[in-house]
Amino acid sequence: MSIVVVGSVAFDDVTSPAGSVKGVLAGAATYFSLAASHFTKVRVVAVVGEDFGPEHEEVFRKRGVDIRGIEHAKGKTFRWGGTYGENLNEAKTDFTHLNVFEGFRPQIPREYEDSEFLFLANIQPTLQADVRRKMDGVRLTGCDTMNYWIQRTPKELAETLKLVDVLLINDTETKMLAGETNLPRAAHKVLAMGPKALVIKHGEYGATIFFREGAFGIGHHPFRAPTLPIERVEDPTGAGDSFAGGFMGYLASQAELNREVLKRALFYGGVMGSFVVEKFGPQRLLSLTRQEIDARFQVFRELTHLE
Amino acid sequence: MSIVVVGSVAFDDVTSPAGSVKGVLAGAATYFSLAASHFTKVRVVAVVGEDFGPEHEEVFRKRGVDIRGIEHAKGKTFRWGGTYGENLNEAKTDFTHLNVFEGFRPQIPREYEDSEFLFLANIQPTLQADVRRKMDGVRLTGCDTMNYWIQRTPKELAETLKLVDVLLINDTETKMLAGETNLPRAAHKVLAMGPKALVIKHGEYGATIFFREGAFGIGHHPFRAPTLPIERVEDPTGAGDSFAGGFMGYLASQAELNREVLKRALFYGGVMGSFVVEKFGPQRLLSLTRQEIDARFQVFRELTHLE
Numbered sequence: 001m002s003i004v005v006v007g008s009v010a011f012d013d014v015t016s017p018a019g020s021v022k023g024v025l026a027g028a029a030t031y032f033s034l035a036a037s038h039f040t041k042v043r044v045v046a047v048v049g050e051d052f053g054p055e056h057e058e059v060f061r062k063r064g065v066d067i068r069g070i071e072h073a074k075g076k077t078f079r080w081g082g083t084y085g086e087n088l089n090e091a092k093t094d095f096t097h098l099n100v101f102e103g104f105r106p107q108i109p110r111e112y113e114d115s116e117f118l119f120l121a122n123i124q125p126t127l128q129a130d131v132r133r134k135m136d137g138v139r140l141t142g143c144d145t146m147n148y149w150i151q152r153t154p155k156e157l158a159e160t161l162k163l164v165d166v167l168l169i170n171d172t173e174t175k176m177l178a179g180e181t182n183l184p185r186a187a188h189k190v191l192a193m194g195p196k197a198l199v200i201k202h203g204e205y206g207a208t209i210f211f212r213e214g215a216f217g218i219g220h221h222p223f224r225a226p227t228l229p230i231e232r233v234e235d236p237t238g239a240g241d242s243f244a245g246g247f248m249g250y251l252a253s254q255a256e257l258n259r260e261v262l263k264r265a266l267f268y269g270g271v272m273g274s275f276v277v278e279k280f281g282p283q284r285l286l287s288l289t290r291q292e293i294d295a296r297f298q299v300f301r302e303l304t305h306l307e
Numbered sequence: 308m309s310i311v312v313v314g315s316v317a318f319d320d321v322t323s324p325a326g327s328v329k330g331v332l333a334g335a336a337t338y339f340s341l342a343a344s345h346f347t348k349v350r351v352v353a354v355v356g357e358d359f360g361p362e363h364e365e366v367f368r369k370r371g372v373d374i375r376g377i378e379h380a381k382g383k384t385f386r387w388g389g390t391y392g393e394n395l396n397e398a399k400t401d402f403t404h405l406n407v408f409e410g411f412r413p414q415i416p417r418e419y420e421d422s423e424f425l426f427l428a429n430i431q432p433t434l435q436a437d438v439r440r441k442m443d444g445v446r447l448t449g450c451d452t453m454n455y456w457i458q459r460t461p462k463e464l465a466e467t468l469k470l471v472d473v474l475l476i477n478d479t480e481t482k483m484l485a486g487e488t489n490l491p492r493a494a495h496k497v498l499a500m501g502p503k504a505l506v507i508k509h510g511e512y513g514a515t516i517f518f519r520e521g522a523f524g525i526g527h528h529p530f531r532a533p534t535l536p537i538e539r540v541e542d543p544t545g546a547g548d549s550f551a552g553g554f555m556g557y558l559a560s561q562a563e564l565n566r567e568v569l570k571r572a573l574f575y576g577g578v579m580g581s582f583v584v585e586k587f588g589p590q591r592l593l594s595l596t597r598q599e600i601d602a603r604f605q606v607f608r609e610l611t612h613l614e
Contacts, residue, residue, distance in 0.1 A: 017488070086488050181324070181393050182536055183511070204490070205512035208535070208610075221609045226531045228515070229489055260614050267613065303515075303531045304611040306574065307567050 001139075002041040002066075002114075003252045005032045006106045006131050007121025007241075009046040009070065013081035013095075014280060016088065018234040024281035025056050027078060028121035028144070031238035034285035035245025035272040036119075037063040038293060040252040043112045045069035045131070049077040049100045062286060069109045073100040088236050089203060106131050113137075117252040119244060120164065122146050125156040132163040140257060142166045142248045143195075144240070150176050161194040168199040168244050184210070184222070197262065199247065199269070201240055204229060206270050209262060217259040225263070226303050227270035230296070235280040239273040242285065246272030271296045308446075309348040309373075309421075310559045312339045313413045313438050314428025314548075316353040316377065320388035320402075321587060323395065325541040331588035332363050334385060335428035335451070338545035341592035342552025342579040343426075344370040345600060347559040350419045352376035352438070356384040356407045369593060376416045380407040395543050396510060413438050420444070424559040426551060427471065429453050432463040439470040447564060449473045449555045450502075451547070457483050468501040475506040475551050491517070491529070504569065506554065506576070508547055511536060516573050524566040532570070533610050534577035537603070542587040546580040549592065553579030578603045 010027035014020060033042040043066040048056075052072065060067045078101035082091035106127055118135050120128040120143040132141055143164040149157050150173060157177075161167065167190065171183065177193075178186035183200065187210040190198050196215035201207045206226040213220055247269035254261045271293055278284045317334035321327060340349040350373040355363075359379065367374045385408035389398035413434055425442050427435040427450040439448055450471040456464050457480060464484075468474065474497065478490065484500075485493035490507065494517040497505050503522035508514045513533040520527055554576035561568045578600055585591045 088488065181395065182539060184535060184537065185539075202512055205509055206531075221606065222535065224513075224533045224535070224610045226533075226611070228491060228529065228531070230491065232492075233489060263613055299528065301613060302528045304533070305613070306570055306608060306611075 001116045001252045002043055003036055003117035003119060003248055004043045004045060004069070004108070004112050004115045004135065005029050005036070005119045005121060006045040006128070007032065007123060008078050008101055009044075009048050009052070010078040010080055010101070011051070012079070012237060012281070014084070014235050014237055015082075016084040016235050017086055018232065019280070021235075021280040025059055026080070026238060026281060028241040031241035031276065031282055031285070032119060032121055032245040032248075033060065033065045034063050034282050035242040035276065036249030036252070037065050038272070038288060038290060039246070039249030039268070042066065042249070043069060043115060045106050045108060045112070047071045047073050047100050047104045049073060049075045052077050059282075059286065069107070069112055071107060073103070075100045082237065084236060088233055091237070108134050116140075117248060118142070119248050120144065120160075121241065121244070125149050125153050125160040129156070129160045129163055132160070140165045140251060142168060142244060144168050144244060145173065147173055147176055158193060164195055166197045166199060167195040168201065168247065170201045170203070170240070174198070174200050187222070199266065201243055203239070207243065207266055209266050211259065216257060216262055219259065223259075223263045223266060225266035225270050226300055227274050228300070228303060229274060229277065230299070231278045233277045236277050238276050238282060242276040243269040243273035246270075267297055267300055268293070270300055308423045308559045309350055310343055310424035310426060310555055311350045311352060311376070311415070311419050311422045311442065312336050312343070312426045312428060313352040313435070314339065314430060315385050315408055316351075316355050316359070317385040317387050317408070318358070319386070319544060319588070321391070321542050321544055322389075323391040323542050324393055325539065326587070328542075328587040332366055333387070333544060333588055335548040338548035338583065338589055338592070339426060339428055339552040339555075340367065340372045341370050341589050342549040342583065343556030343559070344372050345579070345595060345597060346553070346556030346575070349373065349556070350376055350422060352413050352415060352419070354378045354380050354407050354411045356380060356382045359384050366589075366593065376414070376419055378414060380410070382407045389544065391543060395540055398544070415441050423447075424555060425449070426555050427451065427467075428548065428551070432456050432460050432467040436463070436467040436470055439467070447472045447558060449475060449551060451475050451551060452480065454480055454483055465500060471502050473504045473506060474502040475508065475554065477508045477510070477547070481505070481507050494529070506573065508550060510546070513577050514550065514573055516569060518566065523564060523569055526566070530570045530573060532573035532577050533607055534581050535607070535610060536581060536584065537606070538585045540584045543584050545583050545589060549583040550576040550580035553577075574604055574607055575600070577607055
């Protein structure tokens with residue numbers, strides 16, 4: 001089944017202890033779609049500028065990603081620059097030039113309308129809600145957001161949360177959104193806002209999924225999938241978006257959506273996040289094979305499997 | 308089988324968002340022994356001052372902990388004061404009065420010499436090594452340390468590490484000790500220093516155990532056990548020491564020491580750490596039943612169990 005992702009396409013300048021790159025194709029929609037493309041058909045809705053050429057289209061095409069929904073606007077593509085220190089957990093932002101992304105009003109191509117899965121990457125919550133309403137027939141909607149929207153547009157975000165099935169955010173965002181420092185209590189407050197499931201991303205420690213009572217099956221236990229950096233980490237950018245791509249892409253590849261499927265999706269999210277950080281930009285997502293993905297799935301499974 | 312723990316007994320003043328307590332019985336040896344006492348016979352080696360009375364002895368006796376190795380010195384017991392902010396992950400130290408702990412020279416009572424397990428809580432590395440050499444017949448030695456010793460006494464610590472079987476430290480300490488920021492690579496460097504296994508404590512995210520090739524069985528995969536705060540967290544003090552108590556106590560209760568046993572021990576460590584933080588000081592370790600412990604073990608198992 002196919003999945004539509006709405007979000008940013010950008011060019012990044014990244015510096016980390018492993019080196020630096022300039023103008024690398026990036027953005028949430030890029031990382032998400034390249035990760036998800038290993039599991040299912042992906043369709044992108046985004047905006048780019050005049051500096052986005054055929055060589056960039058080719059990156060998506062190589063992975064079979066449908067880019068008919070990428071709008072070409074006058075001006076420059078979104079550009080971001082960041083530097084990671086030794087601990088690699090947080091980037092210092094060197095610059096953010098929104099450029100054409102500032103006026104982004106997502107348009108869903110007619111050809112995308114039969115998609116059964118939707119992922120709303122981190123954009124302004126009202127735009128997310130508009131897209132969700134237009135894609136009325138979807139079976140499952142995933143959504144990301146960030147502290148900026150939690151703090152500045154809480155009402156708009158609350159409206160969006162009523163329309164999504166799975167929210168994927170990190171620990172800090174969960175606590176901020178709930179106004180509660182205990183993670184499981186915060187999770188339950190967030191679930192009361194609308195989503196059927198909440199995926200809390202713990203960075204290098206994996207992720208936990210909390211379910212609303214009765215959603216996707218019976219039981220009230222949360223589930224944790226681990227992650228572990230295997231190779232050298234060059235560039236943590238895109239780890240969260242690639243996680244979302246692996247998670248949503250795997251879901252879209254399955255006939256049934258039950259808790260066991262969501263648990264395995266959480267593992268695949270961790271797997272894709274752990275691969276992308278091995279190389280600068282999204283390049284590892286391009287060289288990756290399904291065999292490598294499943295081998296790492298097994299490593300992560302053994303990492304937590306008790307006889 | 309019985310386990311000897313060598314470490315601090317202290318009185319703590321703790322403030323957290325949940326309230327504050329003064330002069331609560333604490334210290335690494337206290338948390339460790341009360342946690343381990345739920346699995347096996349525990350014997351303490353520590354030093355206290357004249358302010359340590361029969362009411363404090365009674366706390367250990369209630370849990371059947373042998374305190375013949377607690378030396379009574381002239382002066383005051385070690386006192387520590389700390390404050391936790393909203394995130395609860397790190398305490399701001401308000402004061403540290405080492406008092407009688409400053410001159411601590413651990414003496415192993417003759418009656419303790421037949422113990423088969425030893426835990427060296429966080430004290431000066433040369434003292435740890437001395438104790439380890441005196442307890443020559445032990446089957447397994449666990450050891451803790453901290454950034455202070457890693458930075459100030461690296462040579463002494465290196466000697467100690469050659470004498471221990473399992474080192475239990477946190478992420479930051481592992482990276483500092485190895486001089487390496489990638490966690491799995493850091494883990495392998497630490498294992499090359501001596502220990503057969505390294506337990507890296509991730510705080511609220513659980514812990515990962517790395518094995519030296521061939522140690523405790525075949526295979527080279529690390530293992531991760533999760534944790535999750537269930538109730539309200541009142542006081543994170545002693546979580547790491549209670550983790551070590553659950554881990555080592557469970558090991559000491561088992562006939563065989565193989566990888567499956569070490570994996571389950573990692574779960575029990577997480578379980579004991581998650582209980583102790585529910586209440587100020589070690590009080591939760593006193594009210595706890597084995598039934599509650601095993602119920603939470605099941606919760607943590609379900610948290611990561613993939614069909």
